[in-house]
Amino acid sequence: MKTVVAAAIVRDQKLLLAQRSYPDDVAGLWELPGGKVEDGEAVSVALEREIAEELSVRIGIGRGVGEPVVLRDNLILVARHAWLVEGEPVAVEHSAVTWVSAGELGAMARAGELVPADAVWLDDLVALLGES
Ligand code: DCM
Numbered sequence: 001m002k003t004v005v006a007a008a009i010v011r012d013q014k015l016l017l018a019q020r021s022y023p024d025d026v027a028g029l030w031e032l033p034g035g036k037v038e039d040g041e042a043v044s045v046a047l048e049r050e051i052a053e054e055l056s057v058r059i060g061i062g063r064g065v066g067e068p069v070v071l072r073d074n075l076i077l078v079a080r081h082a083w084l085v086e087g088e089p090v091a092v093e094h095s096a097v098t099w100v101s102a103g104e105l106g107a108m109a110r111a112g113e114l115v116p117a118d119a120v121w122l123d124d125l126v127a128l129l130g131e132s
Pocket of ligand 1: 005031034075117
């Protein structure tokens with residue numbers, strides 16, 4: 001079982017979403033950016049590495065958000081609260097990045113614009129935005 005870790009990067013009560021460019025079935029949908037944890041790598045180290053690669057920023061990492069989601073292919077997806085420490089996000093591997101409020105996130109979820117695994121965390125993400 002491999003772990004995929006994603007970042008719920010929050011700033012000013014908005015959540016950073018990144019638009020997938022591949023594969024075809026999820027291209028155009030929005031996700032929390034992240035990626036696979038390498039063998040022997042700590043989850044937080046993997047998340048810092050993936051976010052630096054994908055968005056060209058450094059982040060701080062906090063607690064887990066929501067429950068782990070089991071994906072196909074023996075992958076388990078987890079999310080962590082995060083915040084920017086250095087830089088402004090750039091879509092290096094994604095089609096675009098955007099910041100959304102809790103209301104906008106809910107509307108995107110209802111419209112089916114989030115990747116399915118991440119949509120499971122809607123209530124947790126809305127709660128996180130309310131706290132920040
Ligand atoms: N994934 C996901 N939600 C995320 C990040 C990743 O569902 N926020 C899934 C998509 C892929 C797998 O995890 O099945 C690996 O992601 P990637 O293709 O970005 O390496």
